[in-house]
Amino acid sequence: MTGAQTRGPRVVLFDLDGTLFDHPGAFRRGILAHTAALGAPYDSVGADDIVAAWQAAEDLHYERYLAGEIDYDGQRRARARDFTRRFGAEPPADDAAALDWFRGYHDEYRAAWAAYDDVDETLDALEAALPGIRFGIITNGVLALQERKIEKIGATARMEHVIASGELGVAKPDPRIFAHAVELFGVAPSEAVYVGDRVRVDALGAAAAGLTGIWIDRDERGWGAFEADAAAWDIRRIVSLTELLGVLGVATARR
Numbered sequence: 001m002t003g004a005q006t007r008g009p010r011v012v013l014f015d016l017d018g019t020l021f022d023h024p025g026a027f028r029r030g031i032l033a034h035t036a037a038l039g040a041p042y043d044s045v046g047a048d049d050i051v052a053a054w055q056a057a058e059d060l061h062y063e064r065y066l067a068g069e070i071d072y073d074g075q076r077r078a079r080a081r082d083f084t085r086r087f088g089a090e091p092p093a094d095d096a097a098a099l100d101w102f103r104g105y106h107d108e109y110r111a112a113w114a115a116y117d118d119v120d121e122t123l124d125a126l127e128a129a130l131p132g133i134r135f136g137i138i139t140n141g142v143l144a145l146q147e148r149k150i151e152k153i154g155a156t157a158r159m160e161h162v163i164a165s166g167e168l169g170v171a172k173p174d175p176r177i178f179a180h181a182v183e184l185f186g187v188a189p190s191e192a193v194y195v196g197d198r199v200r201v202d203a204l205g206a207a208a209a210g211l212t213g214i215w216i217d218r219d220e221r222g223w224g225a226f227e228a229d230a231a232a233w234d235i236r237r238i239v240s241l242t243e244l245l246g247v248l249g250v251a252t253a254r255r
């Protein structure tokens, strides 16, 4: 249909961590503050090594949680144990101590919560360019925690639906979580776009469900191994949310 592109989408859905919410920044500040408080042996380790080790532990065990291999507290305990072992520190004595160790990190992580600075201006610009546009979030996480983050970044009132894998029992990139979201909004997949910071999990997952997949590459890493898949699925790449209107072709929309 002529003009469909210039009218733009009816629904814009976002990933939360690494897309709207500066999870990498809070993650870094959180583990550095936690290990600084613990002192030895971490005081003789470089900040980048600490962050990399904590990231490796999260990547491994959060993935196991999403795959249903361990429960939510189990991935927290496993991350604490891996990390202390990695640096030869005294490991947590038991499950309760491992969770306590994790909570020490999590308190610092929460203290560092913040939105990226391009979020508000982008949502404002989308609302101005596309009157009646509706927003939502699809996140691989536990609903209560993710809702606290959305509250902290001041986006609660603007998000019509928040879909969390922890509630649904299906995680991105499974197309069913994207299909569930557009059904909640009552729109066709082709009327929705999804913006996320992971090519495979976010953009390709959304595209497989019939949405327009947009990859936000904040660190400007480039497509790498995903170049052919991204081209085949017509994934768009942006490095800041402020590019969203341009990439949707609605920057100069007139009503």
Ligand SMILES: [Mg+2]
Binding pocket: 015, 016, 017, 018, 019, 196, 197, 198
């Ligand atoms: Mg993300």
